[in-house]
Amino acid sequence: xxHLSAAESxxxxxxxxxxxxxLARRKLLILxxxxxxxxxxxCVDLAWGPARYGLDQVAVALFDPxxxxxxxxxxxxxxRMPVAIMAIVVGxxxxxxxxxxxxxxxxxxxxxxxxxxxxxxxxGAALAIVASVPFLPIPxxxxxxxxxxxxxxxxxVVIHFFAQARGTSVQTVVLLGIALVFxxxxxxxxxxxxxxxxxxxxxxxxxxxxxxxxxxxxxxxxLAVLILSLPLFARxxxxxxxxxxxxxxxxxxxxxxxxxxxxxMLVVSLLAAVPVSFVGTIGFVGLVGPHMARIIVGEDQRFFxxxxxxxxxxxxxxxxxxxxxxxxxxxxxxxxxTALVGVPFFFSLIxxxxxxxx
Amino acid sequence: MVTxxxxxxxxxxxxxxxxxxxxxxxxxxxxxxxxxGPNAAGKSTLFKRIAGLIPGPGEVHLDGTDKAGKxxxxxxQDTGANAVLTVYESVLLARKQGQSWTVDEAxxxxxxxxxxxxxxxxxxxxxxxxxxxGQRQLVxxxxxxxxxxxxxxxxxxxxxxxxxxxxxxxxxxxxxxxRRGMLVMIAIHDLNQALRFADKAIVIVDGRxxxxxPCAEVITADMLREVYRIEARIEKCSRDFDHVIVDxxxx
Numbered sequence: 001x002x003h004l005s006a007a008e009s010x011x012x013x014x015x016x017x018x019x020x021x022x023l024a025r026r027k028l029l030i031l032x033x034x035x036x037x038x039x040x041x042x043c044v045d046l047a048w049g050p051a052r053y054g055l056d057q058v059a060v061a062l063f064d065p066x067x068x069x070x071x072x073x074x075x076x077x078x079x080r081m082p083v084a085i086m087a088i089v090v091g092x093x094x095x096x097x098x099x100x101x102x103x104x105x106x107x108x109x110x111x112x113x114x115x116x117x118x119x120x121x122x123x124g125a126a127l128a129i130v131a132s133v134p135f136l137p138i139p140x141x142x143x144x145x146x147x148x149x150x151x152x153x154x155x156x157v158v159i160h161f162f163a164q165a166r167g168t169s170v171q172t173v174v175l176l177g178i179a180l181v182f183x184x185x186x187x188x189x190x191x192x193x194x195x196x197x198x199x200x201x202x203x204x205x206x207x208x209x210x211x212x213x214x215x216x217x218x219x220x221x222x223l224a225v226l227i228l229s230l231p232l233f234a235r236x237x238x239x240x241x242x243x244x245x246x247x248x249x250x251x252x253x254x255x256x257x258x259x260x261x262x263x264x265m266l267v268v269s270l271l272a273a274v275p276v277s278f279v280g281t282i283g284f285v286g287l288v289g290p291h292m293a294r295i296i297v298g299e300d301q302r303f304f305x306x307x308x309x310x311x312x313x314x315x316x317x318x319x320x321x322x323x324x325x326x327x328x329x330x331x332x333x334x335x336x337x338t339a340l341v342g343v344p345f346f347f348s349l350i351x352x353x354x355x356x357x358x
Numbered sequence: 359m360v361t362x363x364x365x366x367x368x369x370x371x372x373x374x375x376x377x378x379x380x381x382x383x384x385x386x387x388x389x390x391x392x393x394x395g396p397n398a399a400g401k402s403t404l405f406k407r408i409a410g411l412i413p414g415p416g417e418v419h420l421d422g423t424d425k426a427g428k429x430x431x432x433x434x435q436d437t438g439a440n441a442v443l444t445v446y447e448s449v450l451l452a453r454k455q456g457q458s459w460t461v462d463e464a465x466x467x468x469x470x471x472x473x474x475x476x477x478x479x480x481x482x483x484x485x486x487x488x489x490x491x492g493q494r495q496l497v498x499x500x501x502x503x504x505x506x507x508x509x510x511x512x513x514x515x516x517x518x519x520x521x522x523x524x525x526x527x528x529x530x531x532x533x534x535x536x537r538r539g540m541l542v543m544i545a546i547h548d549l550n551q552a553l554r555f556a557d558k559a560i561v562i563v564d565g566r567x568x569x570x571x572p573c574a575e576v577i578t579a580d581m582l583r584e585v586y587r588i589e590a591r592i593e594k595c596s597r598d599f600d601h602v603i604v605d606x607x608x609x
Contacts, residue, residue: 014470015479016446016466016469016470016473016479016482016483017463017466017467017469017470019446019482019483020444020446020447020450020466020482020483021466023444023446023447023483024461106440234459237459238451238454238455238456238457239455239456241441241443241451242451242452242455244438244440244441244442244443245438245440245441245448245451246436246438246440248411248434248436248438249434249436249437249438251411252409252411252431252432252433252434252502253451253452253455253501253505254427254428254455254456255455294442295442298442298443298444298447299441299442299443300443300447300451302459
């Protein structure tokens with residue numbers, strides 16, 4: 001910060017906006033790169049499995065289905081496509097939810113997993129699996145997701161009302177989330193203790209998180225929640241970015257901090273609860289996706305929001321490939337793989353945080 | 359020209375009354391008003407109450423402005439440097455609140471002008487978390503100035519600055535106040551800087567207004583003894599500026 005003459009200052013000022021434009025362009029290119037990587041990952045995910053196809057075959061199956069054999073067409077479109085798309089949509093949902101939770105709670109540890117929303121969903125799912133008499137008139141196929149969603153929503157509403165109480169700090173909200181994790185885990189253990197052998201097996205598998213439960217209607221619902229959420233976050237992009245500077249600072253910029261936090265929390269609850277209720281507990285994406293995005297494009301929400309969605313989608317898509325690759329013919333529950341692959345990856349990210357991509 | 363008048367303005371923090379019935383004469387645009395008082399006297403609370411960030415009884419009368427909702431800009435003490443943003447982005451952020459995603463050339467020119475005026479254009483691309491305390495304070499000033507308010511409430515804007523920067527910032531604020539017809543209220547502990555740059559002073563003690571008026575009439579030996587419990591003299595220096603000379607603690 002040198003003491004510059006007026007002429008020098010003017011010169012630096014002109015350079016300033018040029019550098020800002022260049023930075024914005026660079027971030028846009030990074031977003032395009034992420035989107036491209038995601039497309040590639042989707043193709044590999046479709047090609048990979050017990051029967052392996054070339055990327056050229058997948059491309060033909062995608063763009064000219066009559067050009068490939070009925071078997072290839074069925075495998076790509078009916079078997080692998082729902083799982084691959086669900087991985088992308090769920091990854092984008094959880095990462096976006098994590099990004100906005102971290103933003104409004106000003107805490108890098110906030111995510112659907114660490115705030116107890118995933119644990120609540122697991123408890124709800126276990127309740128639906130173990131209780132033979134359904135409490136609500138819900139079609140059997142949707143009983144587990146419906147219960148998981150309702151308990152996840154209850155957890156979020158509890159967090160939300162606590163956060164709304166006057167004088168509650170964001171640290172208190174995060175601590176409450178951690179308390180919810182323990183509470184719902186204890187309730188889950190209680191239900192598991194009472195469950196039959198067969199129900200217990202189903203509960204354990206559900207809590208591991210698996211994309212194998214993907215169907216087109218479930219994808220449609222999850223995608224609709226994502227598509228409806230993004231414009232709200234986009235509309236509040238400047239306000240949300242300002243909230244990362246702290247409540248007082250954001251308020252001094254004219255941001256209605258409480259209103260934005262309330263709106264965002266409600267939408268985030270939906271964004272976190274819906275995918276978890278369909279695919280089970282996939283813990284790591286909501287935490288690591290936003291961190292990746294933060295490192296590569298910073299926290300200007302205009303770039304951070306799409307980057308977080310893309311990073312989450314890419315991460316889960318890649319994990320889907322890994323889950324099929326470890327042992328030929330075996331598809332591991334994706335929740336296990338996200339943690340196993342994600343933890344070392346996450347540490348390497350944190351350790352290299354000093355070298356920002358932008 | 360903008361004017362501000364406070365009438366029985368108060369505020370509470372929990373059960374504690376932090377500001378009680380503050381009434382001021384009309385403060386006009388183009389002036390620098392130093393807000394002085396001991397630590398925890400209620401200076402920040404007064405600013406937040408004026409800015410509408412906290413509720414409370416009384417009336418804040420604001421006249422002569424057409425910037426509804428954007429007439430007052432408050433600069434808190436907390437510089438908020440945790441976000442992963444560059445200096446330039448953080449100033450743009452302050453400028454763009456409530457507006458569209460797109461950024462046009464005129465807005466960037468405004469940001470460049472503010473950064474240049476504060477002599478921090480060369481750190482524009484630096485991340486916020488890599489700044490020193492003084493640099494953060496200058497960025498916070500830029501974030502407030504870029505919003506082009508009619509009234510600026512600056513909470514200890516020079517507390518982390520070296521003496522050169524203090525003079526530079528206060529001089530700039532004085533020039534901007536005169537040029538834009540802006541009312542600048544500055545919470546400040548350095549009484550000599552207040553005497554040098556401010557037109558008026560407001561003294562807050564225990565959440566109450568102790569005095570309000572021209573600096574020379576407000577900053578007196580009696581006031582310093584009563585409010586700060588120090589023995590001091592106000593004397594003219596060789597350049598005819600009033601100066602506080604502290605002799606020691608009051609008995």
